[in-house]
Amino acid sequence: MNLLLLGASGRVGSHILTRALQDGHHVTALARSPEKLAHHQADNLRIISGNVLEVSDVVRTVSGADTVICTLGTDGSTTLSEGFPHIIFAMKQAGIKRIITIGTAGILQSRTSPELLRYQSSESKRKLTRAAEEHHKAFALLEQSSLDWTIVCPTYLPDGELIGSYRVEADFLPENGSEISVPDTAAFTYSLIDSGDYVRSRVGIAY
Structure with missing residues (x-):
């Protein structure tokens, strides 16, 4: 399969890149700093x-x-809200339908106030909402598009280890979920490449 990976040098993206190359996918990585990917030597990487x-x-x-x-993050910037219109436009022009992206548990529905997202409700313990607001803008853009999107929404995301066992739930964070490691988040995200599950849905993931 031919994959375009955005955010390949990031925490989640680097794990997905390694898996995709090992499995023989042809990967194109768009990077602001290509030198950060120089250690990946593979014929199937552009x-x-x-x-x-x-x-x-x-x-x-x-x-x-x-x-x-x-797998682009926010890092206090407006990269998502400014970049996603370009991504959606380019995909439509090229006739590409499927996009899998990393969000945050803050944009899942709140269990305590179902009409709100988690970051808008008392369910969220975070005082700063800037990152969630950026992810919310990206979610809204995808929701308005005709693309087959899935947003993987991890809760607290330590580097951690690959455990291979976790819980996922469409549109909500699994009950009492408090964290999920970077490698397990990457593994689940990567598994969606060959899956028709969770199309046009957010997916909460946690242990």
Whole structure:
């Protein structure tokens, strides 16, 4: 399969990149700092220097992809809210439907106030909501699109180890879920490449 990976040098993205290359997928990685991926030597990896904030970069990178995987974070920036219109535009132009992206548990529905998202309710313990607001904007853009999207929404995300056992639930965080490791989040996200599950849905993941 031909994959476009956005955020390949990040915590979750680097795990997905390693798995995809080992399994023989052809991966294109769009990176602002290509040197961060220099240690990945593989014939099935194409690294393109560029930025999701430049629509021309996304358009030339997305060509030929079967699936887009986005693991971009917020890092106090507006990368998601500014970049997702470019991603959606480029995918539509190229006729690509499937995108799997990493969100946050804050944009899942609240169990205590189902009409609200978790970050908008008392269910969330976080005082700062900037990151969740950015992910919410990306979610809204995908929801308004015609793409086959899935947003994987981890709760507290320590580096941790690959355990291989976790709980997932559409649109909600699994009951009493408090954390999920980076490797397990990456493993679940990667498993969705060959799955028709959770299309046009958010997925909460936790131990």
